[in-house]
Amino acid sequence: MKNAAYGIVIALAAVSLGGCATTTTSGPVEVTRFHLGAPLERGTLTVEPLAGGGAASLEFKTYAAAVETELIQAGYTTSAPSTTAQYLAVVGFTRTSQDVGPRRSPISIGLGGGVGGGGYRGGGVGVGGGISFPIGKARAREIILSELSVQIRRRSDGTVIWEGRAQTGADVRAADAQASAAAGKLANALFRGFPGESGRTITVK
Template identity: 35%
Template sequence: MRPVRLLAPATLVAALALSGCATSPYTGPVEVTRFVAPDPAGLGQGTIALSFPDELGNAAARAAFTSAVTKELTRLGYTVVPEGVPASQTAAIRTSRSGIAAATDNRRGPVNVGVGGQTGSFGSGLGMGVGINLGGGRESPSVMTDLAVRISRDDGTTLWEGRSQIATGVKSPYSQITTSAQTLAAGLFRDFPGGNGETVTISVKKLQGN
């Protein structure tokens, strides 16, 4: 009589081990806040140039956000001109990524990023979302990526400004620079120009394909 095998096959053991430790990547919604000038004449039309007022050391991030914002501005009706070419309006772009520390009670406190402000930098090593695991043993919000854009006339008058931000886990596809740039830009310019002072929350699923 053959002895009864009490050990499960190696493949089953591996599958059980993976099912026990697998986690779903965390992807939060995009939170958008916008402000519109009382007299926004010319908004959404004419020529516009892009600028980065703050140093952005991560070349990949600069390229990704330039492409994403250009796409959205073009969709709105602007003609985006190359850097150095005079334009009737300017879109000042600021973006940053910062780590979210895990709280001792496992609850994430609010992260506030003012329009035009920065809490981190893509040049600080956080730009690719690699090697950051501040949320403990399970996938949780680990990084906050934000995008702020201010549109001004050539005389310096601000016509519109807005900010979008998203919290993601390290394993989320939305932690990748290109994907996060496209998603944040799509959310920021969705239903442009938006209500003055309003804050809206948009699911990333609604922004897919934009």
């Protein structure tokens, strides 16, 4: 079982963002899920941060709440405070910024005209064809890259019974660049059709 879990981690590391980082608004979500193929049991569950990920910050709580909402819809239940849950949902997330190719100003000046006869008409000389150039400097665009990873572990023996990762990108000015929106979007895509086809990467728009 440990070897299978290790294989899940290695396979997920190969997932890339594809075209998400070049969007001017918000991109689709790329999702990969892995599981052992057997029907997944349901039971009580609690959400915890990934080991080494630091204390449960406000941002983590946003992602944890989104994951918990989706898992409840998938058939799990939250455990009472005084009881031990049967399963753990271990949540990790990252948010990074990246500058992508410069974007020119859409405003441009065009020079053009036509030459008639000998090229002289009314005291003006026209240039055949046209020339245009943008005004202002090229501006880089900032993209927020968001990633959510979740492992569902059986508490009794620590076995990872399901693991998934979702990634997306959004222009820094887009609504989906906000942590609360990104968390809901990633969690919804990650658990859509749960448990999903193992080992396959899908694009969720």
